[in-house]
Amino acid sequence: MIIKSADFICSNTQVSKLPPPVKPEYAFIGRSNVGKSSLINMLTGKKGLAKTSQTPGKTQLINHFLVNENWYIVDLPGYGYARASKTKKADWNKFIQMYLDKRESLQCVMVLIDSRLEPQKIDVEFCNWLGEKGLSFVLVFTKADKQSSLKTDQSVAKFKKALLETFDEVPQIFVTSAELHAGRDEILSFISGINQDFEIPDYKTFD
Numbered sequence: 001m002i003i004k005s006a007d008f009i010c011s012n013t014q015v016s017k018l019p020p021p022v023k024p025e026y027a028f029i030g031r032s033n034v035g036k037s038s039l040i041n042m043l044t045g046k047k048g049l050a051k052t053s054q055t056p057g058k059t060q061l062i063n064h065f066l067v068n069e070n071w072y073i074v075d076l077p078g079y080g081y082a083r084a085s086k087t088k089k090a091d092w093n094k095f096i097q098m099y100l101d102k103r104e105s106l107q108c109v110m111v112l113i114d115s116r117l118e119p120q121k122i123d124v125e126f127c128n129w130l131g132e133k134g135l136s137f138v139l140v141f142t143k144a145d146k147q148s149s150l151k152t153d154q155s156v157a158k159f160k161k162a163l164l165e166t167f168d169e170v171p172q173i174f175v176t177s178a179e180l181h182a183g184r185d186e187i188l189s190f191i192s193g194i195n196q197d198f199e200i201p202d203y204k205t206f207d
């Protein structure tokens with residue numbers, strides 16, 4: 001897929017204020033600092049589109065970006081930010097779960113996993129939750145440039161093994177580096193394949 005345009009549309013803290021669910025949508029989610037915003041910038045080819053930061057907890061809202069006028073990328077706040085208060089974490093859970101659970105046009109949840117780490121409990125639990133809800137998801141391993149490909153392969157294998165404790169099969173896997181633009185074509189062609197079959201869902205308006 002060639003990216004002709006990518007534009008910021010809106011930031012929201014309320015599910016009721018999201019754009020109408022008439023275009024296919026892909027949510028990028030994962031632990032704080034895993035590289036969600038960097039990946040979005042890499043995929044769209046627009047460096048400053050999603051705000052990135054070395055300080056975890058940068059993205060605080062549901063941010064919609066419209067790509068090629070016909071599909072949305074959604075940048076979500078990271079989960080598992082250790083320094084966030086309990087109330088904040090609970091708010092995050094409620095808000096994000098409601099969004100993921102209710103968003104009619106959501107086609108796939110892109111779960112980002114830091115390829116340098118051993119399987120993290122919070123990531124595995126989040127995947128299990130998606131599975132329970134029957135939501136489609138794929139795994140996107142990030143920051144592959146930070147280590148050898150052997151080390152990345154080992155991380156991927158360990159994560160697969162952790163998921164196979166609850167799932168019969170593992171979801172599709174992408175290995176990426178925002179730094180090296182790796183994995184871009186694979187993810188864009190995956191999205192393009194789904195976009196082709198998109199039909200506008202029935203949906204409720206909130207007014």
Ligand SMILES: Nc1nc2c(ncn2[C@@H]2O[C@H](COP(=O)(O)OP(=O)(O)OP(=O)(O)O)[C@@H](O)[C@H]2O)c(=O)[nH]1
Nearest residue numbers: 032033034035036037038052053057058059078178
């Ligand atoms: N080397 C390398 N660094 C990366 C890569 N992706 C992200 N980073 C760095 O990791 C840090 C966090 O990146 P962000 O994209 O802001 O992470 P995020 O997941 O959006 O973080 P929050 O919005 O805080 O949840 C930044 O310092 C990035 O430059 C990558 O592929 N390779």
Ligand SMILES: [Mg+2]
Nearest residue numbers: 036037058059
């Ligand atoms: Mg971010």
